[in-house]
Amino acid sequence: MSVSTLESENAQPVAQTQNSELIYRLEDRPPLPQTLFAACQHLLAMFVAVITPALLICQALGLPAQDTQHIISMSLFASGVASIIQIKAWGPVGSGLLSIQGTSFNFVAPLIMGGTALKTGGADVPTMMAALFGTLMLASCTEMVISRVLHLARRIITPLVSGVVVMIIGLSLIQVGLTSIGGGYAAMSDNTFGAPKICCWRAWS
Structure with missing residues (x-):
């Protein structure tokens, strides 16, 4: 085997390593x-994910439009402050990475069930929201x-356990998603839930 052949074989892994390197590193x-474009990407990506859980919870609990707008605004404000932190x-708080913090879908179903239980028990909207x-x-x-x-807890919370938890979260959101497709809780109250026109519009949108 010639020296040139050895050099070419050794150069291939180096070239592959160089090609796989990140364009921009941490610092x-x-x-x-490029900074503005990446910022717009993150803003658009996080916007829907932040407001959707709040919107689902407010619709499910039948909150007035003014309260819904207030909660969505608080979600966006809290997400911005938490992302900056x-x-x-600052010290031991924060990762120092571009880690966007926002509302979580994990708590959508529990909050809806808790709020519904409070409403069934006779609590008004301010009392229900204060409790939540x-x-x-x-x-x-x-x-x-x-x-x-x-x-x-890594020895206990294995990938299998984490996968089961994620699956349960997804299953718990099926009812919320189907309710939204059918027209939401407002459609249930006026007997238009599941109307073909509403379902087609929700499926298309």
Whole structure:
């Protein structure tokens, strides 16, 4: 085997490694056009994911339009503040990475069930929302405390367990999705739920 053949074979892995490298690393600063384009991408990607859980919960609980707008605005504001904290990484708080924080679909079904139970028990809208917000504040503090020792649970929370949890979350959202396709809870109240026109419009949109 000639020396040139050995050099060409050794050069191929180096070239493949160079081609697979990231364009911009963690501390790099891309030019302004690329930065603005990436920012618009992240903004559009996170916008729908942030407002959708709040919109589903408000529609399911029959909240007035003014309260729905207020909750959506709070979701966007909280997502922005939490994302800044996560990206900037003040001390032990935050990852220092472009990690967008937003509302989670994990809590859509529990909040709808909890709010529905409160409404069935005779609670008005302010009382129901106060109970839900208080529960969320307590649960978020608990989650922050648990996050400090979450790495110790990796032996218990295996990929199999995580996969089952994700599957259960998806299954719990089936009812919410079908209700939305059929016209939502407002359509249930005026007996237009499941009308062909509504279903076709929701499926098309």
